[in-house]
Amino acid sequence: MIGRTRSVVLTGVRGHLIDVEAHLAASLPTFTLVGLPDASLHEARDRVRAAVASSSLAWPQRRVTVNLSPASLPKSGSVTDLAIAVAVMAAAGMIAPASAARSVHLGELGLDGQVRPVRGILPSVIAAVDAGCPHVVVPQANLDEAALVPGAEVTAVDSLAQLAALYGNDDARPTARGPSATPSTESAPETNVPDLADVRGQPEARWALEVAAAGGHHLLMVGPPGAGKTMLASRLPGVLPDMAPGDALAATSIHSVAGTLDASMGLLTRPPFEAPHHSASAAAIVGGGARLARPGAISRAHGGVLFLDEAPEFPTGVLQTLRQPLESGEIVLHRAYGATRYPARFQLVLAANPCPCGHYFGRGGDCSCTPMARRRYFARLSGPLLDRIDLQVDVLPVRRAQAAPGESSASVAERVREARDRARSRWADFPWTASAQVPSRWLREHTPRSAASVAHAAMERGRLSARGADRALRVAWTLADLDAVAVPASDHVARAMMLRSRDGVQ
Incomplete structure (x- = not known):
């Protein structure tokens, strides 16, 4: 028996859609997780097992093997907890396999079965939509962020039991909801800019x-x-x-x-x-x-x-x-x-x-x-x-x-x-x-020769490097835009060079 669903892992801000497969075999009860997981992802085995039990669902007494594919892609974090639980429940017949396979699941599981927020929901949902999988299940606390992605069909859940009920299991019972944690550990960007x-x-x-x-x-x-x-x-x-x-x-x-x-x-x-x-x-x-x-x-x-x-x-x-x-x-x-x-x-x-x-x-x-x-x-x-x-x-x-x-x-x-x-x-x-x-080639081709000669003369005297001359020409184009003229003149290049020399200009 095999249950399938999907999730997303991040490399930087680039999301990768992965397949999550759960296989149940008649053998001694064990839980094996493969597919190049890191230490935090290995711990998902205990989180998932406890979350299923806390949702009044029976953990299958079989050999459970979960594969995260492609196996060559390194995977880290707790964002795949929800997908692993859904794949196992689909393989055990607790939920409809078609419902599990239809959606991308993102979220961390608590031991009490609550679905907790995770970082990187926005790029993860973008990756799912770009891969042609617009149906995404996310933690309730991440709903506002997931909803920012055009074309995404987002379902937000508070608990694993709530998701199991949505997928046709009437026996799931959520435990009392504990305090929710936020994934933020850094200070938020400043929005009140002084005048x-x-x-x-x-x-x-x-x-x-x-x-x-x-x-x-x-x-x-x-x-x-x-x-x-x-x-x-x-x-x-x-x-x-x-x-x-x-x-x-x-x-x-x-x-x-x-x-x-x-x-x-x-x-x-x-x-x-x-x-x-x-x-x-x-x-x-x-x-x-x-x-x-x-x-x-x-x-x-x-x-x-x-x-x-x-x-x-x-x-x-x-x-x-x-x-x-x-x-x-x-x-x-x-x-x-x-x-x-x-x-x-x-x-x-x-x-x-x-x-x-x-x-x-x-x-x-x-x-x-x-x-x-x-x-x-x-x-x-x-x-x-x-x-x-x-x-x-x-x-x-x-x-x-x-x-x-x-x-x-x-x-x-x-x-x-x-x-x-x-x-x-x-x-x-x-x-x-x-x-x-603006690249250097465009500057050399479109800056008037009379204006560019000011920077080139400074290069000959050793006052500017080749990179410095290009940057002075870029500033000259900015000064021309501030003066509402089409192209920079010699005066603009001279002022741009003064702005690089710490002499001041007005």
């Missing part, structure tokens, strides 16, 4: 922030403590436009896997903001795990902003891992059981003090650091990393006479939206939508 009008003075830094928002550029701000670097960075999401549908779906899936998604709010449409502390581990920032890695802060920032305050204080290894996602827009984490890919296309914002004490600016300020200490401190930000930062500006202390209130986020966001609309219209036939995404 840019709170920042006093700093016209050059505010202008750099607007340029960064208009073109999707990375930004480095260097200045003493209290100059407003953190205030400016935290207000960048407020002037960014909503995420594109593809980025919104990818970002929501990542937060679903990470356990930080509030499904009642629907898809994430506003850019997320991640600001890990410099004492955070590499696994927390980049992603990690013993078998298949889970998403870190750089993946949770997909479609939004990753802010590293006191950037030189971060471990060098962590800073160097940023180079891959800055170029490719994804992070690949290799572990013994395979490689996991997560989207990681974000705007990187770095804030740094000019020296260990933080007071070196202008002609030295009140700095007590030696020249060697200053060089050693800032050298933690390597040349290859800085070469990938489009905008690099100084944020000097605000004097009382300069501390006038600035524009609100709404005013700046309107100009950013208009600039992005111009860029989107220009590149309507291409896959990119912002200047920071």
Whole structure:
């Protein structure tokens, strides 16, 4: 006797539809689980057996073998508990086999038979629908998240007994419902973005922030403590436009896997903001795990902003891992059981003090650091990393006479939206939508020669690398969009180069 159903396992944010088969044989009662399960999945044998008994159903006194196919795919977690129980009940004749085989089952089982929520429901349901299996059974607590997927026919259950009754078993009886657990262990992404009008003075830094928002550029701000670097960075999401549908779906899936998604709010449409502390581990920032890695802060920032305050204080290894996602827009984490890919296309914002004490600016300020200490401190930000930062500006202390209130986020966001609309219209036939995404070949072919020659001359003098020249041209196109002109001129390229030199521009 064989019972069949289906479930989904995740590798990163990619779901894989698997077949769950249960075979009952006349032999000594045992329960064997095969198909490359990990330790947590092996424990499903005890959870499933206890959940069936707690639902007033008789566990079959036979040799039970459950296969998770394909056997070559590593499987982890507790999301297949419900599918394993359904397959065993179908093989034992407790429920209609056709009902079990028709649906995809996702959920963890408690020993009392309750169906508990799990992470990654959104990408799992997407994978099921894409594979032509729209009928999905999920825990009641995951209903809002599963309902976000177009085309999915979702059934939510509280207990195994409730599902057995739906499949034709009238003997199932649920136990008293205990407190439900939520799968979230991380803090949810911030939704209340402060207003840019709170920042006093700093016209050059505010202008750099607007340029960064208009073109999707990375930004480095260097200045003493209290100059407003953190205030400016935290207000960048407020002037960014909503995420594109593809980025919104990818970002929501990542937060679903990470356990930080509030499904009642629907898809994430506003850019997320991640600001890990410099004492955070590499696994927390980049992603990690013993078998298949889970998403870190750089993946949770997909479609939004990753802010590293006191950037030189971060471990060098962590800073160097940023180079891959800055170029490719994804992070690949290799572990013994395979490689996991997560989207990681974000705007990187770095804030740094000019020296260990933080007071070196202008002609030295009140700095007590030696020249060697200053060089050693800032050298933690390597040349290859800085070469990938489009905008690099100084944020000097605000004097009382300069501390006038600035524009609100709404005013700046309107100009950013208009600039992005111009860029989107220009590149309507291409896959990119912002200047920071434009490939070098297109820049070389379409930037006017008179404008590009300014960057090329800087290359000849050794002031810019080839990558730096391309990034200056990308910023020049953003400046042209903000000025509402069709193509950048020499002045735009010169201003873009100044924005890379930490000299300030307005």
